[in-house]
Amino acid sequence: MDQVARRPRIADVAREAGVSKTAVSFAFNNPERLSPETATRIREVAETLGYRPHPVARMLTQRQTLTIGVLTPQALAVIFSNPFFGAFSEGVALVAEESGYGLHFISPLHGSLARAIGRATVDGVVAVGLSDGHPEVDQIRSAGVPIVLVDSTALPDHPSVEIDDEGGARAAAEHLLALGHRDFLVIGVEPPQPTTQVDPEGVMGRRLRGYRAALGAAGIGLPDDRVVVGPASVEGGVAAFDRAWEDGLRPTAVLAMSDAMAIGAMRAIRELRLGVPRDVSVVGFDDIDLSMHTDPPLTTVHQPIRRKGEEAVRLLLSIIDRRDVSKPEHRRLETRLIVRGSTGHPPDGRKEVAGVDN
Amino acid sequence: MDQVARRPRIADVAREAGVSKTAVSFAFNNPERLSPETATRIREVAETLGYRPHPVARMLTQRQTLTIGVLTPQALAVIFSNPFFGAFSEGVALVAEESGYGLHFISPLHGSLARAIGRATVDGVVAVGLSDGHPEVDQIRSAGVPIVLVDSTALPDHPSVEIDDEGGARAAAEHLLALGHRDFLVIGVEPPQPTTQVDPEGVMGRRLRGYRAALGAAGIGLPDDRVVVGPASVEGGVAAFDRAWEDGLRPTAVLAMSDAMAIGAMRAIRELRLGVPRDVSVVGFDDIDLSMHTDPPLTTVHQPIRRKGEEAVRLLLSIIDRRDVSKPEHRRLETRLIVRGSTGHPPDGRKEVAGVDN
């Protein structure tokens, strides 16, 4: 008998106020095209009816969603546990919000990133950590949505924000070399899709190249068995170091590609009753907020995580505003080594400074 | 002359394939209603044209967005810097993703939460930390969107997920009392809107009640000048403790309402050349992942943060599925004290065990 309360539509308001739909629409969007009395009367009627313009319908006609998407190749549940991502999102949110944009997180839906992006109602996308190994990159790129790549395989025809991964990695390795280390272990970040080999143009490839460049210049090789990978988390770092240890590796220095993993490595080292940096030195990568508060404070390669998020959104918004796809802009931010307490001379006492005790 | 590449619509595909729009729609959504040949032919045409159903249009007709909103009264940029929120989002994302829902973060747009929620195209909302002091709660609640409240002022007519704040707080205070402490400082979380006073039904009010209950039972009062607040971050904790110290307070025990703030307090204490727990004991609240790795490991009140997110989404989805608003469900999760290294006897040596020195 009595209908279940239906959401009032614009037509209901129009009928009730004795005006046209157009007038109601104007009352909300172009009040100056109505006489002030009519406008307020319409708004009053709308108020009593509890009418609110349907956001989806509005999106459809205005052809914009005021939403930007954050795309990650991994499930959100794993992404949010990574402090790096939190800081990145902070930067993204900052710029998005001040421009009136909301944030929509897109992750592989039932395993398919392409499907997920097809469902998403966004004006543009910031894609983070999309390596070329991923099978759906092309589909995503051809989806016709403005996109900015962050920490991804460099693609000349897409705007991107990156950091100097190679330089940062080189600095980290050089620091350890200068302290006298000769025996290294690299802990890398596992790609989301188990690819057979590292994309040399991806973040991991670039950092690896930096490490190798520095070590190579000192005449030290880095065979593949000295590179171990795992998920980018504290637990992943623990597991990675333990695995290397069980394989018989006894490095005096660990180069981790993420702070979370570096912290994990330090924990694993301590659980083996060894000291950091007394027995093993550890260098991280990222310089997340937490790293300065660990025990010992982590020596790491700083990258401007928040700014990376900010820049990515600025780039994206500039594309969205003036559909300017002509010359894709590539922005590269600096990295720098922050020396704290987790690195020191190797236990055998070899030192950089000539002729000192030991 | 040549048009700028317009996104192909369903009509384009229909014309190109020589069928009706209906057929194209069926080819994507009800292929079984078409002959297999026609269906594949249509899909091929769609493929070559680069056609993808417009997600907004689809939302409009299907009356669902497959998106759930996460609503916070604070700007996303501050939210994402809080590790608590990261863990919570993890739980939210986990359940949302496995049900095929995406995540949309809603925060005050240009200061107005109501406006932001009006813009958001979501099937339901998980609102976190919405205290009744907030002026727009009513508007939000009357927006007609299914909503689940988390860590908010209890509203009997809305489903909610909470924890035993009062019990947890009491346990924390009792622990310190048992260690012999008599001199307390409470560090609270500042509400997003500078309200004149604490909402007694909000999270902070409940925790405060727990602290006071325990202290009161031991004959100890907690005057307002012993409660200091700040933003829920490490820096906020540092600032809060420093402020109390400058005001001449010399507590032997700190009860912090968030782990981030507890960590900040520990830092502030150490910067004063005091020891934790030698000179001052600190108890946190939340038990974020990081807390077990601080130095010293933080004694804190554990709450199941991830599960809180999971439960909230489960509740929300059950409302969305069967529009069952009849009996709003209230779920309360347990808290428990985790004793680690940041608490000990007060420096004057008063002990729990009767008849000891001092």
Added chain:
DNA sequence: AAAGTCCGCTAAACCGGTTTGCTAAACCGG
């Protein structure tokens, strides 16, 4: 008084899909 201008408002087209109701042809058993 006729012509031009401005004001306030409306009808209809449109955004891009989905869904309902229907029809014509093919298929069926008797």
Added chain:
DNA sequence: CCGGTTTAGCAAACCGGTTTAGCGGACTTT
């Protein structure tokens, strides 16, 4: 060969708004 049931596909209505083109009346101008 005939009435009844499937099958394959279509036209039109619909979702809930915005926007364009235009219309009638009041007001100004000459």
